[in-house]
Amino acid sequence: MKQITIQTASKTYDVRIGVEMTNEIVSFIKKYFPDVSKLWLIADESVYKLHGRTFSEDLAQSFDLTIYQAPKGEKAKTFATYEEAITHGLKHHVDRKSIVIAFGGGAIGDLAGFIASTYMRGIPFIGVPTTILAHDSAVGGKVAINHPLGKNMVGQFYQPEGVFFDLNYFSSLPETEILSGFAEVIKHAFLSDQEFLQKLMHSFRSPAKLDEDFLTDCLIKGIQVAAMGIGHTGNR
Template sequence: MERISVNTSSKSYEVLLGKEMTKEIIAFISAEFPNVSTVWIIADEKVFSIYGKPFAEELKQSFPVKVYTAPSGERAKSFDVYHEAITHGLSNQVDRKSIVIAFGGGAIGDLAGFVASTFMRGIPFIGVPTTILAHDSAVGGKVAINHPLGKNMVGQFYQPEGVFFDLDYLNSLPAKEILSGYAEVIKHAFLSDASFLEYLKMNFVSVSGLQEDFVLDCLLKGIKVKGEIVSKDEKEQGIRAFLNFGHTYGHAVESGCGYGMRTHGESVMIGMVYALYLSKKYCGLSFNIKEFADWVISLGYDLTIPEDLTFDHLLKKMRSDKKSKDQMPVFVLLKDIGDPVLMVVPEEGLAEADLFIREIPKWTGHI
């Protein structure tokens, strides 16, 4: 079992990675919350149908357990689902001595964390992520739901008590979810050092047949990158904003396509290529974007933008991004790999990068 400490100004906790982690979770709750009244599992309905019943049954041997299942993916992060979850907790006598378990991918972690942060003014929660993507969202305490006008617009910073990454839950991930998760791993590589990125390019050549040691190593590297940044800047007053590399344009694409129609990771991948173009233009980044695009497309990432999703539509969404300044989106760009900077980019540059993205399928031969 591997262990990573995350130390923020409001809370310190550990991320544990290993196999058969349910006993570790029971031991943790018993030690840290000996008077717990209810363990309230908020789970992805698909994940729960595969892994949830034995997980809940094992917990029931030690604690009273209630289970709320939410729709899979971004559909979980709506006002209606949030309201339904709160109602479920109140109807099942969940109280201030209860603890929430977020059981699923990144969307469930966001929903369950936000429910925990607001239920009776806040009860503790732990994360049990079941996807590679969630190695990013499960660490750092950003919890939120979506608004029709923007992703993660309703939320707050609320740190978990601990995160338990059970590698057994990754065995059934479909290819698109593996790709979605590795987009965030690649993002962490861009924010840390070139050797991490080269390591990924050398070893990540297909979504099938990934070795467990490689997956674990990637999770550890990615979590360490995020943990170090979050420890220095818990509430995104400075360097934590760098973790949004690829997210400004990526969120606009994800929202514009309709939540759940495109994975978060694939949208971020598109956003990273967009940001790499801007980085070359405005920051002098020396980087072969064509080679990078060829690699990620060969893995299965779809970098195409629907024709009906116009630049004007995407720009409107980027202007409403939480990081915007004076109605202009603020981008995380790279002066070099591992050397990010925040920059407001003029509209003509944004339009040029959008055109570049739309041309990629032509010059990579993937049309």
């Protein structure tokens, strides 16, 4: 497992990248939130169908859990979905000692982070991103929903307690989503590091053949570049 520490003005937290990360998440919550009342899993409905059952069963062995499944893509970031999710939280007795877990791509990260930042004036959240592109939203704390007149028009800055990338989830990503994620990685390489750009051009042959170490390197580089704009990172 690789770990990067993100330092922001309001919070320092770690982004962890590895495989089979659920035990890490459970240990993290037990260590840092011993009084947690409930986990509120806010999941992309498609991702939940693919990976959510195992993930939620494992979490439910250690914690009280409620699950809200949001529509996939930008539909997750509507006022209607936001209201429906808040209603779910209230009906299922999510309280100030509860923790939101965002389980999906960047859209779910934005929705769940915004919910966490506003529910009862703010409760903690943990990111479990399932797309490569979501490495960009793993740092910076930008959380938002859309308005019919513009994307990301309603939001704020709100930092997660931690981010856990489980590379196993990437195995089900459609080719278009892999390419979309790598477009962002390439942008970060252009912005930051000639050597990394060369390596990327040399190593990336096909979205169907992604080596775990290479993917981890790409995520770390992308996160480091994204983090440069907000403060400091440290690698462990």
